Amino acid sequence: MISDTATTPSVVLFGDGRDWHGRSLRRAFERRGIKPVVAPLPACGFSTETATGLAIPGLGDHCPHGAFVRFIPGGSFEQVTLYLGLLHALRERGVTVWNDARAIERCVDKSTTTFFLQKAGLPTPRTFAGVDRSTAEEVVARLASEGHKIVEKPLFGAQGKGVRLIETASDLSPPEAVDGVYYLQEFVPPAQEHHQDWRLFVCGGRVVASMIRHGEDWITNIKLGARAEAAIASQELAELAVGAAASVGADYAGVDIIQARDGRFLVLEVNSMPAWNGLQKVTSLRLSDTVVDAFLAAALPGSTRTVREEA
Missing domain, CATH: 3.30.1490 (Dna Ligase; domain 1)
Structure with a gap:
């Protein structure tokens, strides 16, 4: 089991840890013997008085082995720039960051996502x-x-x-x-009689879960009332989703794909901080565990982890 002490924390989880995803991720880390330092980005900053040049609560003069970004809050241009600057700085310190600032910047800005999709030769709407x-x-x-x-x-x-x-x-x-x-x-008209698209969850270079979202209208977002249906992605879809995540440098991502009436699949968006509670309801795979395992394999290679099952 990995030892994780207050003086040498191995993982920092950026977010407040109180939402469903934050709680789920914390439990997944703890089942592997790791108590992550939970740090909301507004509580973090830079400081010349620490050995790392960073001021992250719970870390002191230490750098973690890995930083997992669950949530970046909104704010002024200056605030968001500082949050992303912290992630850039951690990468410069040799910390494994999922997803790092470059991937987040490329996905938050949809025009940049489009640029990288086209650069990689991946199909996307005009x-x-x-x-x-x-x-x-x-x-x-x-x-x-x-x-x-x-x-x-x-x-x-x-x-x-x-x-x-x-x-x-x-x-x-x-x-x-x-x-x-x-x-x-x-606008891509529906290939079927009703509106639907695919959400594929990519993690560590492979599709780990996928679903079809059925919408009452053309907006097929689960938060807006769309219905999720479990679905197994074809090799074509999986390769497209993995390529889309790789094009923006995302280690884990939610990739939205729609099928046009001529049968072509087109990438709509790549989300570098995806929600997966809707997808979790239609898959037997515990997605937080899958993400945490892939993250730890990258951040702590060669470590032995003992997984503690919940009662």
């Missing part, structure tokens, strides 16, 4: 991102003339919030409603 409204209007008008609708998404957004279906240029939100950036993606 997409435009920019700040100029007149250019956005031209994109909408061009796609509409081809018979397509457009999805307007917040550049930074999750769980289907703020997503709108656009049919004409006049439907575009005013600049202040999209924080001055238009992220537009060609």
Whole structure:
């Protein structure tokens, strides 16, 4: 069993530890003999008075072997920059960070995700991102003339919030409603009679669980009422999901894929801090344990872990 003392903590878990995912991850670590230091990022900072240059509660002058990022809170540009800077600094110190700041930055910014998907040659809907409204209007008008609708998404957004279906240029939100950036993606009509897409959970370079999300309308987010159905991904889907996660450098990720009417599979998004409570309900695999095992194999290679089963 790994020894984990207050003076030499081996793992830090970034988040408040109180949500379902945080509690689940803590239990998974503890079953493996590790009591992680739980550190909300707003409580952390930099300090020249520590040996590491970092001020993370519970660590003192020590660096952990690994840092698992469950949650990065919102905030001002300066606050979020500091949070990400901490993750960059840990990586520079040789700490294994899941997911590290580079992957998080690439996924939080949907336009950057799109860039890396295209760079890797992975199929994704036609997409435009920019700040100029007149250019956005031209994109909408061009796609509409081809018979397509457009999805307007917040550049930074999750769980289907703020997503709108656009049919004409006049439907575009005013600049202040999209924080001055238009992220537009060609709408993919459902291949079936109803709206559905895939969520594949990638961890350590393989798909460990997957589901089909059935929506009452075109937004198929579980938080907004979509129904989850257990499903086994084909090799084609699995390879696409693994490639999408790798393209942004994510060690674990939730990859959203939709099937077009012509049969093609297209990657919609890659989430570097995915929720998996909906997926957990339709799989027998304990996902927190799977994630923690893969993380510890990377952060503490060669260590022997004794797993304590819960009663």
